Amino acid sequence: MNTSVQELTKKDFIPEGDVKWCPGCGDYSILSSVQTVLPTLGIPKEDFVFISGIGCSSRFPYYMATYGFHTIHGRAATVASGVKMTNPKLSVWMVTGDGDGLSIGGNHTMHIIRRNMDVKILLFNNRIYGLTKGQYSPTSEKGKVTKTSLMGTIERPINPMSFALASGATFVARTTAANPKHMQEVLRAAADHKGTAFVEILQNCNIFNDGAFAKYLNKETKDTENLFLETGKPLLYNNDTMGIKLEGGTNPRLVSVENSGDSSEFLVHDPHAEDSIMPYLIGQLGVDQEGLPTAMGVLRAVVKPSYDELLHEQEAESIAKRGSGDIKKLIYSGELWTVGAGDPVNMDA
Amino acid sequence: MNTSVQELTKKDFIPEGDVKWCPGCGDYSILSSVQTVLPTLGIPKEDFVFISGIGCSSRFPYYMATYGFHTIHGRAATVASGVKMTNPKLSVWMVTGDGDGLSIGGNHTMHIIRRNMDVKILLFNNRIYGLTKGQYSPTSEKGKVTKTSLMGTIERPINPMSFALASGATFVARTTAANPKHMQEVLRAAADHKGTAFVEILQNCNIFNDGAFAKYLNKETKDTENLFLETGKPLLYNNDTMGIKLEGGTNPRLVSVENSGDSSEFLVHDPHAEDSIMPYLIGQLGVDQEGLPTAMGVLRAVVKPSYDELLHEQEAESIAKRGSGDIKKLIYSGELWTVGAGDPVNMDA
Amino acid sequence: EKLESVTIRFCGDSGDGMQLTGTQFTTTSALVGNDISTYPTFPAEIRAPQGTLAGVSGFQIHFSSNDIHTAGDELDVLVAMNPAAFKTNIKDLKQNGILIVNQDSFNAGNLKKAGYKEDEDIFAKWRSRIRIYEVPISKMTMEALKDIDMMARDKERCKNMFALGLMYFIYNRPLENTEKWLESKFGKKKLVLDANVAALKAGYHFGDTCEMFQNTYEIPKASIKPGTYRNITGNQALSIGLLTAGQLTNLPLFLGSYPITPATEILQEIAAYKNYKARTFQAEDEIAGIGSALGAAFAGSLAITTTSGPGIALKSEFMNLAIMAELPLIIVDVQRGGPSTGLPTKTEQTDLLQVMFGRNGESPIPVVSASSPSDCFYTALEAARIAIEHMTPVVILSDTQSAIGSEPWLLPDIETLPKIKFKFHTNADTYKPYDRNDMLARPWALPGTPGCEHTLGGLEKENISGKVNLSAEAHEEMVRIRAKKVENIAKTIPATQVYGEQSGDILFLGWGSTYGAIRSATEELLKRGYKVGQAHIRHINPMPNDLGNIASRFKHVVIPELNTGQFNMIFRAKYLIDTKPINQVNTKPFNVSDLVKRAEEIIGGKA
Amino acid sequence: EKLESVTIRFCGDSGDGMQLTGTQFTTTSALVGNDISTYPTFPAEIRAPQGTLAGVSGFQIHFSSNDIHTAGDELDVLVAMNPAAFKTNIKDLKQNGILIVNQDSFNAGNLKKAGYKEDEDIFAKWRSRIRIYEVPISKMTMEALKDIDMMARDKERCKNMFALGLMYFIYNRPLENTEKWLESKFGKKKLVLDANVAALKAGYHFGDTCEMFQNTYEIPKASIKPGTYRNITGNQALSIGLLTAGQLTNLPLFLGSYPITPATEILQEIAAYKNYKARTFQAEDEIAGIGSALGAAFAGSLAITTTSGPGIALKSEFMNLAIMAELPLIIVDVQRGGPSTGLPTKTEQTDLLQVMFGRNGESPIPVVSASSPSDCFYTALEAARIAIEHMTPVVILSDTQSAIGSEPWLLPDIETLPKIKFKFHTNADTYKPYDRNDMLARPWALPGTPGCEHTLGGLEKENISGKVNLSAEAHEEMVRIRAKKVENIAKTIPATQVYGEQSGDILFLGWGSTYGAIRSATEELLKRGYKVGQAHIRHINPMPNDLGNIASRFKHVVIPELNTGQFNMIFRAKYLIDTKPINQVNTKPFNVSDLVKRAEEIIGGKA
Numbered sequence A, B: 001m002n003t004s005v006q007e008l009t010k011k012d013f014i015p016e017g018d019v020k021w022c023p024g025c026g027d028y029s030i031l032s033s034v035q036t037v038l039p040t041l042g043i044p045k046e047d048f049v050f051i052s053g054i055g056c057s058s059r060f061p062y063y064m065a066t067y068g069f070h071t072i073h074g075r076a077a078t079v080a081s082g083v084k085m086t087n088p089k090l091s092v093w094m095v096t097g098d099g100d101g102l103s104i105g106g107n108h109t110m111h112i113i114r115r116n117m118d119v120k121i122l123l124f125n126n127r128i129y130g131l132t133k134g135q136y137s138p139t140s141e142k143g144k145v146t147k148t149s150l151m152g153t154i155e156r157p158i159n160p161m162s163f164a165l166a167s168g169a170t171f172v173a174r175t176t177a178a179n180p181k182h183m184q185e186v187l188r189a190a191a192d193h194k195g196t197a198f199v200e201i202l203q204n205c206n207i208f209n210d211g212a213f214a215k216y217l218n219k220e221t222k223d224t225e226n227l228f229l230e231t232g233k234p235l236l237y238n239n240d241t242m243g244i245k246l247e248g249g250t251n252p253r254l255v256s257v258e259n260s261g262d263s264s265e266f267l268v269h270d271p272h273a274e275d276s277i278m279p280y281l282i283g284q285l286g287v288d289q290e291g292l293p294t295a296m297g298v299l300r301a302v303v304k305p306s307y308d309e310l311l312h313e314q315e316a317e318s319i320a321k322r323g324s325g326d327i328k329k330l331i332y333s334g335e336l337w338t339v340g341a342g343d344p345v346n347m348d349a
Numbered sequence C, D: 001e002k003l004e005s006v007t008i009r010f011c012g013d014s015g016d017g018m019q020l021t022g023t024q025f026t027t028t029s030a031l032v033g034n035d036i037s038t039y040p041t042f043p044a045e046i047r048a049p050q051g052t053l054a055g056v057s058g059f060q061i062h063f064s065s066n067d068i069h070t071a072g073d074e075l076d077v078l079v080a081m082n083p084a085a086f087k088t089n090i091k092d093l094k095q096n097g098i099l100i101v102n103q104d105s106f107n108a109g110n111l112k113k114a115g116y117k118e119d120e121d122i123f124a125k126w127r128s129r130i131r132i133y134e135v136p137i138s139k140m141t142m143e144a145l146k147d148i149d150m151m152a153r154d155k156e157r158c159k160n161m162f163a164l165g166l167m168y169f170i171y172n173r174p175l176e177n178t179e180k181w182l183e184s185k186f187g188k189k190k191l192v193l194d195a196n197v198a199a200l201k202a203g204y205h206f207g208d209t210c211e212m213f214q215n216t217y218e219i220p221k222a223s224i225k226p227g228t229y230r231n232i233t234g235n236q237a238l239s240i241g242l243l244t245a246g247q248l249t250n251l252p253l254f255l256g257s258y259p260i261t262p263a264t265e266i267l268q269e270i271a272a273y274k275n276y277k278a279r280t281f282q283a284e285d286e287i288a289g290i291g292s293a294l295g296a297a298f299a300g301s302l303a304i305t306t307t308s309g310p311g312i313a314l315k316s317e318f319m320n321l322a323i324m325a326e327l328p329l330i331i332v333d334v335q336r337g338g339p340s341t342g343l344p345t346k347t348e349q350t351d352l353l354q355v356m357f358g359r360n361g362e363s364p365i366p367v368v369s370a371s372s373p374s375d376c377f378y379t380a381l382e383a384a385r386i387a388i389e390h391m392t393p394v395v396i397l398s399d400t401q402s403a404i405g406s407e408p409w410l411l412p413d414i415e416t417l418p419k420i421k422f423k424f425h426t427n428a429d430t431y432k433p434y435d436r437n438d439m440l441a442r443p444w445a446l447p448g449t450p451g452c453e454h455t456l457g458g459l460e461k462e463n464i465s466g467k468v469n470l471s472a473e474a475h476e477e478m479v480r481i482r483a484k485k486v487e488n489i490a491k492t493i494p495a496t497q498v499y500g501e502q503s504g505d506i507l508f509l510g511w512g513s514t515y516g517a518i519r520s521a522t523e524e525l526l527k528r529g530y531k532v533g534q535a536h537i538r539h540i541n542p543m544p545n546d547l548g549n550i551a552s553r554f555k556h557v558v559i560p561e562l563n564t565g566q567f568n569m570i571f572r573a574k575y576l577i578d579t580k581p582i583n584q585v586n587t588k589p590f591n592v593s594d595l596v597k598r599a600e601e602i603i604g605g606k607a
């Protein structure tokens, strides 16, 4: 029952009962990676809590042998916040989808990030509504034809990275379900971050949006489409033959150029920078700026106090200053008077 | 009654009945500026629609002699979208507050911007909940003491400019109710923009958050705290004695330096740039980056098709292709059969 | 052998094409002149792993030589394509019913997936009770297609056509219709077409040649009302109804919606009619769906929002604003199993009180309901009429059963469709935002109309002028007017029809998709000589004024609902009649036989 | 001259400090031994421009030598500091009542702002009906402060103390209490202190010396239950009640809320008790407020969310999830005028049906209500008890009247406070998430407990194991269990007390803040010799089991509600009794005299 932290293995996180995603769904690989990473974190199994909204992705908690809550559509962030504020020692993970977390739930996503609540957010981005069988989502590419956009969508997708950064995210990363090794590194980094960790996981829905991320996998294109981020390293890709730099001094733009060998000209990745300008830039590569590769990895990781931390600090301070709760004091305060045999007497007197 | 567009004056936009904001409220100046700008736009009075949520700011439509809708808290963007999609020839304005538009309504704000719905959004930012008498808002500075944060808030404010830009805003501007001239220029620019125009208006709530924006007005500080943006001009301020540049090539940061006279080193303001990188940078000045001045004016203005426009294009295209509606066709379609005297007959036969 | 009516259910893995098979059997049966009614059952999962219980999908058809109203209680025939399908459906097969299974799929692997032991004889305990036919459907399909140059797994996928052909044989139906349909579908893909046709015929001939099926069955033509028909689901009918209302009023249609089972199809249906000036807006959530619709109504659209149970909670605040703004707005609630996320693919009538009362303050709203798939069309027209003529939001209550069930729809002749009377107010001199007509409806003046500028809002206001007014007098008057305005609608609705006896022992009083089951029960009870009548109402708020009078003519008022007694509570409170509710909340529609039984108990004083 | 009871209303501009003046008169009156009840009236605007009608603020005090239950029907005395205040309040002054106005503020400017003609004699039509005293309050205040070195406008702001002093004289009250209070408030600001005290005394002596007021009045001590008292509003009492529940259970308090009038104060109150482990979370909206609270409940907090009418719509979806998850959660609804944004500062009882039924599916939830400001304390404790002992969300219905009204609260002795029995489940071997105790409550096991890992959710589940299960059997059973679980609560509540006659002509059956008015009406009717009883319930769902029996002992069951008959509908449907509802929806609490009149009509068969 109660395995010690050291002995925890992947098996401890696999519940009985079958997993009901479509065969071939990218969600399976994410599940397996999470179950692989958790036992390595040195956290007791009973301290993990997985909270989700509604969607295929949000079925996740049922497939984890941890505490879990499959809540309602778009609202997982609120429940996760309540859990964390009540018991900060828990390791709280939120699982959501591009519809759950960015369509109906976009506002809560913004606010939990802004507050830097110590919750790990895994956003499964398959650029489609899976559970409702294939309508476009806020991350679907413009012009996409779906059951509700027969002539193609007419709205521009949101970039989850930009959204999270503008919301003040202290940790932002992108990875893909098709690359378990990279995904597990990112998951570990997220787990180690104190504060909100926002992770976009590109996930293939092979039933309603198959091949959405093929370009990151195809032999022919993957080298030119992926840019793997490494702290302190220049932004190089295509086996270091290409790199990204900022051009045009007073009116800078991102451009990709051949790597002459001297890589000093290229932008260097610094996820720890105080401001979010470079991460914002890098997050747009490929996604908003055609012809450039897409950044994979940790875009930003800075340390700021988390909301739950500050909340409990204020509580401790208040107790230190005013002493802890006391029913009698609570009720018998304000302007009191007693009515007895004689006249009423003002108690403050 | 029906004044021709040419003859319209400010008076035409002032309804009978008194305005009920607190004496000294910044909202009065915004109202007056809007009433000043509208008659100059060449739009018939009856084509203006003002839609708001709930809040002191959201009382705005009652004080305009135009069509208006004082809806519910945080949802003005949705109603405005419905109006615009139904009748694109209307000039639709949305009035909201920092609570209405960024707390409860943040998600709708993100999505209306993402869709580039042709609506002018005026966000009155007084960094407080006015109508409910003084609780902190998502734009309140961290540590602010209010009725609900007696030991100071523990959440970091959202920067409306960054939020709008990350949402894909095609027009983003900041101005202040204390500077009617500047405000009116910005309002005019917003009105002329086709697509979502997002305007943050700094507004003083003299009852619950007095002096929130004093530094932009005080004699001693205003020159060093304001940076007025001009298209194609370098980012200079403090009477052009100081300027903003991007420093540190491979790992760029924004810095402020003395203006030696040769201003070629400074960043040049280009609101029309395709990507939103520079506006994102400039929007953070002062607000997220202490010690630098705050940018006032139009941060971004790029032309993209609006949602309502594309919607009606698809409709026209569909009518052209398939002919317009026909009840008979509508009902008598699919696999039909008739039951008569004889056997049922398959009509497709 | 001649039979009156038969109920068949095809079931198998989501991948086995059971829905398609069922639909084909349905149209063919319609064409041979039977009356029909169908009901599909979907798994809650998208595509649960092949062969698992969670992945079973089914399609039920009730066809008859009589006029029928339900998809049938018990099954006469169950076609199960794999062990999982057998396990989850067998209990619905009646005594001596026919079970046909695809023998080839009852292998160790599939048995395990269905939670049986690999070597378990799963038919053992059934042999005595039912007639079991183990047919090697897969093998014989492969055999039939051996000359066709196609991958084995593609051939195997034709097995549903084999099963269909077999059923056509047993029930004496022609293959033409399905052949024609296959052509239209696979015309271009010659191989696929040939393969499917071959499988279909093979199934038919197998029945013919093998000894298994001693006798085949005749289900004579039903005497059906002459006219043109199409088979239709409730979601389709509702969509067509709304589109028709748009055409009749010449208003652009605006549907602001957010996908949710089982309402999603309406959004998808209407999205296909851009050339009808039908504008669909997939909003970021339910709130934005109704908010955009309310804005569209303000600007002059025939505005609609569609959702299911959980979505109503999110729309309630805007429904209340619509009540205050007095704008026409149609809110469609396709009820599903609750509470909370509940049972998204199951049917229930449990949202009635939510739509009636789920808002702060005194906020009366008209509510209409649909009693069958095709009735959704007329319900939509009536909702549009009320919304526009009375300037009010209106709720349409549908449910999973009507929404995804299907039946033949006798197509109306266009001229007979109801007219909707209204005109926009354009005269600036006479305009007062909250002026009233004789029905207490206020004028509808659109932004863009010179001189009619006005501001709507959710704060209390004074009548006529519409100016904000929070005084005791204004509030008292407006609360009264909003209530009266809804009551007035009762003056515009037809007298309630009572089917069967006009007085006697039992009045069945119902609403919504229970109509078919109650009607069949009523017919059966009348046959058995009981004095029973059925009143089934479309208008729940306001109720028809004649209900009290009708109820008073019967000894018992019996109110069957797929909830714990929601309409029953409202009716009892209003008329103080000691009604006899019949309630069921177990994911299933009523069985006719259960209703008959309970009715007999009530008459017999046993309940 | 001796009087039994007096009702005074101080009213003036928002800036005139009327709330403060009223509060002082209240505590002083309490100290001289009167029973008291108060009710403030706020403008909907924050600070409407000075002198306008929209800016008028008022405070009403009813003080008496008897035990009283309301803030009074008509006014004996109206103190109006400006024309706007006069205009908006004069109609509440009774025949021959006393009107005292600040003569100095009745100038052309203020008359115009109040919508009068500049030279209009606004008292003309009143002189015959009431006693009018025009006192130059401002001038005389300035005069009294002439030696104090202070800006004129600051001096003028002391005029409310002058008015207070004058009232103290007329009603023979000591100045000490207010003087003491002024010291504690302005102790540091010597000048301000002196100025206020001087004004207070000046007012008092003016009454004494001038000839205006021939006689002063005595209101003898009331015979009040001995004990320690404090004056308290409902929002304060509710906050203290919740904090007390946290202390009694030793659970950290979690309040997830979003500001909304009139519930905001509860959030603000509790925010001041961080040292009580009370964690307040100002969420981004109502949904996040309840969502965070539900998460907090899952993790082991005593979880609360507070809101008002329009906020409930947004919380409904989560309330339903809480019902499915079976977690303890307190939802506070401080009702205000509706529908929609409605009348944010006015009182009403119109959310009852919304909280009972405003959710999809069959979703029973316990509902308790508070009958007076101080009763909010006990209501909070009872809600906490039900939530925790029965593992269920619970709704508390308060309203504007209880929330902002105040009355003396006889402070309970701590030992007598109710106990709340529960313990967390920590034994992994015996843990089953949906196991049941004899009341059908499930065990509460917190994340962090080894071996009790489980996943909650909104999909239907099977009993005991809590595993997702959408079968007919599971759903049927769980619907029944969720209903029974709520019904069981009725077994744990005390018998309903009937005040007055235990049988007879009329039973007043009420809930919520109408208690005081109904009680006073009952007393009056008993005085007049009628056989009348009052049953006022805290538990609306489930209702006490003895209500039917009690009702049967009276000829008429009269149900007064500040709505159009919401509880009445539920009660009628349940008991089929032809109740006589008394309904009022006009922003105001009931007048005792109206209730008495209607009751007499009912007894007299005139209604």
Ligand SMILES: Cc1ncc(C[n+]2csc(CCOP(=O)(O)OP(=O)(O)O)c2C)c(N)n1
Residues within 6 Å of the ligand: A054, A055, A056, A057, A058, A073, A096, A097, A098, A099, A100, A101, A124, A126, A128, A129, A130, A131, A132, A137, C258, C259, C260, C261, C286, C310, C311, C341
């Ligand atoms: C309040 C509410 N609205 C709508 C739905 C229907 N719904 C369930 S999941 C979903 C979208 C799922 O998309 P996403 O979040 O991307 O998850 P995915 O299935 O793609 O993993 C919708 C619209 C619901 N369950 N509840």
Ligand SMILES: Cc1ncc(C[n+]2csc(CCOP(=O)(O)OP(=O)(O)O)c2C)c(N)n1
Residues within 6 Å of the ligand: B054, B055, B056, B057, B058, B073, B096, B097, B098, B099, B100, B101, B124, B126, B128, B129, B130, B131, B132, B137, D258, D259, D260, D261, D286, D310, D311, D341
């Ligand atoms: C659904 C709902 N929740 C809460 C409220 C209460 N409320 C009204 S306005 C407001 C916040 C106003 O702040 P802001 O948008 O900044 O407007 P301001 O008054 O500052 O101009 C709140 C919480 C409401 N009216 N409706």
Ligand code: SF4
Residues within 6 Å of the ligand: A020, A021, A022, A024, A025, A026, A027, A056, A057, A126, A130, A131, A204, A205, A206, A207, A208, C046, C047
């Ligand atoms: S529908 Fe798509 S996202 Fe959902 S389970 Fe199937 S493959 Fe995965």
Ligand code: SF4
Residues within 6 Å of the ligand: B020, B021, B022, B024, B025, B026, B027, B056, B057, B126, B130, B131, B204, B205, B206, B207, B208, D046, D047
């Ligand atoms: S409260 Fe503040 S924002 Fe509201 S009207 Fe008064 S000054 Fe303006």
Ligand SMILES: [Mg+2]
Residues within 6 Å of the ligand: A097, A098, A099, A124, A125, A126, A127, A128, A129, A130, A137
């Ligand atoms: Mg998705």
Ligand SMILES: [Mg+2]
Residues within 6 Å of the ligand: B097, B098, B099, B124, B125, B126, B127, B128, B129, B130, B137
């Ligand atoms: Mg504000």
